[in-house]
Amino acid sequence: METTRSGFLNDEGPRVKFCSRCGCRIPVTSPYELCKECMKKELFPKVKEFINENYDVNEMMISQEFGIDRSIVHEWVTEGHLEYRKRLEF
Numbered sequence: 001m002e003t004t005r006s007g008f009l010n011d012e013g014p015r016v017k018f019c020s021r022c023g024c025r026i027p028v029t030s031p032y033e034l035c036k037e038c039m040k041k042e043l044f045p046k047v048k049e050f051i052n053e054n055y056d057v058n059e060m061m062i063s064q065e066f067g068i069d070r071s072i073v074h075e076w077v078t079e080g081h082l083e084y085r086k087r088l089e090f
Contacts (some may be wrong), residue, residue: 036072043068044076051084058084 017028019035021042026035034042043066050065051057059077063070076082 032068039068039072040076040081044081047073047076048082051082 015028017026017030018024019026019038020033021038022035024035024037026032032039047062047066050062059070059073062068062073073082077084
């Protein structure tokens with residue numbers, strides 16, 4: 001009887017993936033090389049600056065500009081770390 005290995009296994013056992021900055025484990029399915037905390041430290045200031053410099057941006061635009069998942073941007077907004085710039089009305 002031949003057994004097949006699931007996609008999360010390799011010849012040495014379960015595949016694991018580590019953050020390239022801090023070394024903590026991240027999901028194998030993550031398309032990123034950084035954990036959420038390191039990503040926040042690296043990208044958050046750039047995203048915040050982008051929002052401050054541009055009117056009428058949304059999560060999708062930020063996601064495309066920085067190549068990150070929209071859910072990460074949404075998380076930063078809902079946690080109160082980011083706030084969209086409001087256009088001043090005269």
